Amino acid sequence: MRAITLLLICCFSLVGFAQNDKAFSEANTLYNDGKYAEAIDTYESILNAKEHSAELYFNLGNANYKLNNIAPSIYYYEKALLLDPNDKDIQNNLAFAQNMTIDAVDVVPKVGFSRLINNLVNTFNTDTWAIIAVGGVLLFVIIFLAYHFSYSSSKKRIAFVTSIVSLVVACFSVVMAFQKEALSKKDNPAIVFAQESRVKTDPNATSEEVFRLHEGTKVQVVETYDDWKKIQLSDNSTGWIPSKDIKLLKNF
Structure with a gap:
């Protein structure tokens, strides 16, 4: 059956x-x-x-x-x-x-150590970092076994150092995989679909308007409250926008 x-x-x-x-x-x-x-x-x-x-x-x-x-x-x-x-x-x-959009939003670049870490994390996706980690562990086991069964002191030293490096690479890749996954979950982009949307200081229609956005502008959704989304622009400006005015990109 x-x-x-x-x-x-x-x-x-x-x-x-x-x-x-x-x-x-x-x-x-x-x-x-x-x-x-x-x-x-x-x-x-x-x-x-x-x-x-x-x-x-x-x-x-x-x-x-x-x-x-x-x-x-x-x-x-x-x-x-x-x-x-x-x-x-x-x-x-x-x-x-x-180029057809109205809003000109500046991009605030990351600098210093934060930029270095982000570039490093984004070198590979989560799955690739995980594969590197597994490969590092397997290499560590193989080389450590070679170290254990080797009789030559020079070969033992080389095998020991190489195995430690492999283990460090594996641990580092695990950390990068978790960091990449955290960044991916935090990344929640959306596109403004309303012809013009009034962005507010608080999630209610009577609160003060901070700026306006127009159709096609890309935003990051950082919080949800009832029928409102708190958004952040690439220039780090934030505010609350009606949920109906945007569409989330990661909804498939």
Whole structure:
């Protein structure tokens, strides 16, 4: 009975993949024919079927860009970049879309030791740091065994030093993996979708306005309270914005 159930699941999955591939081809055809709004509807039908890919988000960004939909184009390019951070086409098109935004927010660069640590942590993702840590431990065990069974004093010294270095690398990589994971959890970007949003000092409509943001601006969400999000800009400005005015990028 379980085998039959698994077979049915596989069959339905294959049918779903085939339908999504067909819809993706149809959407691409609509896009090439200049029917951008229809292409967007078809691409979004694939998203509604829980299918996600950098290529799909990239094409959605392109179609919205053609219609001068500032916030959606930036939103979908950013989502594509989350799935494929090194894609140059996505990076370039995102830069073009960002040129359409109104808000000019300065970036406060990290300096000194903080910048060094962040650059080091961001060298690899969490999984890569974990793999390095496991490799370091395995290397430590192998070399330590070689040290234990070696009869030459010079070989013992080399094996001992190498094993200690391997262990240090493994421990360091574990620390970096946890640090990278912490940074990833803290990173909660969103895009402003409201044409104009009034950012407040407190999470209520009657509080003082600190500044205004416009569609397409990228923010970091640092806190949530009821229907409000506390945001931070790249210049370290903070305030509270209605949740409905933004869309979180990491929601897939």
